[in-house]
Amino acid sequence: MHQIGPILEAHPRARQIDTDAYSEALDALAQCGISCTICADACLSEMHVQMLAKCIELNLTCADSCLAATRALARIGFQDGGVVRAHLEACRTACVACAEECERHGEMEHCRLCAEACRSCEQACTTMLESMMATT
Amino acid sequence: MHQIGPILEAHPRARQIDTDAYSEALDALAQCGISCTICADACLSEMHVQMLAKCIELNLTCADSCLAATRALARIGFQDGGVVRAHLEACRTACVACAEECERHGEMEHCRLCAEACRSCEQACTTMLESMMATT
Amino acid sequence: MHQIGPILEAHPRARQIDTDAYSEALDALAQCGISCTICADACLSEMHVQMLAKCIELNLTCADSCLAATRALARIGFQDGGVVRAHLEACRTACVACAEECERHGEMEHCRLCAEACRSCEQACTTMLESMMATT
Amino acid sequence: MHQIGPILEAHPRARQIDTDAYSEALDALAQCGISCTICADACLSEMHVQMLAKCIELNLTCADSCLAATRALARIGFQDGGVVRAHLEACRTACVACAEECERHGEMEHCRLCAEACRSCEQACTTMLESMMATT
Numbered sequence: 001m002h003q004i005g006p007i008l009e010a011h012p013r014a015r016q017i018d019t020d021a022y023s024e025a026l027d028a029l030a031q032c033g034i035s036c037t038i039c040a041d042a043c044l045s046e047m048h049v050q051m052l053a054k055c056i057e058l059n060l061t062c063a064d065s066c067l068a069a070t071r072a073l074a075r076i077g078f079q080d081g082g083v084v085r086a087h088l089e090a091c092r093t094a095c096v097a098c099a100e101e102c103e104r105h106g107e108m109e110h111c112r113l114c115a116e117a118c119r120s121c122e123q124a125c126t127t128m129l130e131s132m133m134a135t136t
Numbered sequence: 137m138h139q140i141g142p143i144l145e146a147h148p149r150a151r152q153i154d155t156d157a158y159s160e161a162l163d164a165l166a167q168c169g170i171s172c173t174i175c176a177d178a179c180l181s182e183m184h185v186q187m188l189a190k191c192i193e194l195n196l197t198c199a200d201s202c203l204a205a206t207r208a209l210a211r212i213g214f215q216d217g218g219v220v221r222a223h224l225e226a227c228r229t230a231c232v233a234c235a236e237e238c239e240r241h242g243e244m245e246h247c248r249l250c251a252e253a254c255r256s257c258e259q260a261c262t263t264m265l266e267s268m269m270a271t272t
Numbered sequence: 273m274h275q276i277g278p279i280l281e282a283h284p285r286a287r288q289i290d291t292d293a294y295s296e297a298l299d300a301l302a303q304c305g306i307s308c309t310i311c312a313d314a315c316l317s318e319m320h321v322q323m324l325a326k327c328i329e330l331n332l333t334c335a336d337s338c339l340a341a342t343r344a345l346a347r348i349g350f351q352d353g354g355v356v357r358a359h360l361e362a363c364r365t366a367c368v369a370c371a372e373e374c375e376r377h378g379e380m381e382h383c384r385l386c387a388e389a390c391r392s393c394e395q396a397c398t399t400m401l402e403s404m405m406a407t408t
Numbered sequence: 409m410h411q412i413g414p415i416l417e418a419h420p421r422a423r424q425i426d427t428d429a430y431s432e433a434l435d436a437l438a439q440c441g442i443s444c445t446i447c448a449d450a451c452l453s454e455m456h457v458q459m460l461a462k463c464i465e466l467n468l469t470c471a472d473s474c475l476a477a478t479r480a481l482a483r484i485g486f487q488d489g490g491v492v493r494a495h496l497e498a499c500r501t502a503c504v505a506c507a508e509e510c511e512r513h514g515e516m517e518h519c520r521l522c523a524e525a526c527r528s529c530e531q532a533c534t535t536m537l538e539s540m541m542a543t544t
Binding site for chain 3: 189190193194196197200201203204207208211213214215216218219222223225226229230233
């Protein structure tokens, strides 16, 4: 999303963060959230939906988790490091579980793409967590 | 967000929608949601935050509205046209109100950029609503 | 939820609203949101989940709609009447669609209870919309 | 919320959980979410809002965190214990940070009540986490 960088740069406290790293992480979180929402819906339209119930549940929870992490991370003004880290960790946990489940159904293109989005988001959470450790 | 198109194409019911139009709309909704979240937070860090309370409230409500509209629109499997339209209309209303308020503070770059994102989202909602009217 | 009333009363602008009516509406919205979330999940665990895909989709969208309406309504400080009304209308539309679908599966207790929650929420939105018309 | 218990009981997999404990936890999460949303808005209407910017940010993040934890917990059908635990832990972290900040402004009734809701939610998360440890 091309607008995240510029608006982060315009935040009065932008200098306290690495805006490029934040932009990339927020983009990965948003991509994962929308991918999981669509994948859950696509699974619901499959003939063998009963085999996909767990996948749908993990998709839905991962989408909600991405939202909470996105918003916690985007609030850079008076950021509480512990709170942000806890949400990145929760999100990474959801992404890993969702990716593993989607990878089991990788013959369906929506699950294959959703797993990719979850793995990118997992990586973004890890990168962000590592950089937060380094600066604390 | 480059992944929305491909995953929509992979949905079992993709042929029922114009995936390009949906991708653009979902992208505009996501951009607006994150822009409003960041703008609310940026306003909270401004010295004259008291003058920006209404702007913050509209930012927050617009972000929540974008989320609800995003998810309603992304669920294409068994879509209820009336439900989707109502959420696009609510989102457009929130976008217009938020854009007007942000435009009053356009000297702040985050408000200027947020107003742009709201106007793009307003346009995306209008385009989607018109195309839904045409097909119903 | 017993705490909504007191915290609304403690809001600096509480005198601008009918806190009892707002408390009731917020309670109905919250009940509906959680009921829809649980009903979607319960449907996913049913043997004949394939028959329930539309119900699940409407449940999920109704839950997201309740959230957006809850938050728009709860922000009483600098409330934009048009924005709140649009979200109450969208929520009412989602509640009616979800109630009608759940009522088709009323032999399942979770759908029967969810339909009740949706009908209560529909009524709460209507009451709130009527009172907002009266005061505008 | 009096409807959570009955609808949980009606879930096909209700026997796998302690529905009373889940109902109490979901109620505490919902109360905290709405309390934080209202407290953020009340803070925005205070004269000295500039002193409350951190409180508002924590309120908003805690509300989003409660939502993600509510939904993760409410999806009992194919629940992934690790995912639920991570979200309860993130929510507890947000509740503690938000309660501590609100307690600093306990002379404002909305912050005092919000801190109470956060502490109740913190306790609910802890209780649920302990019972999940015991059964795993």
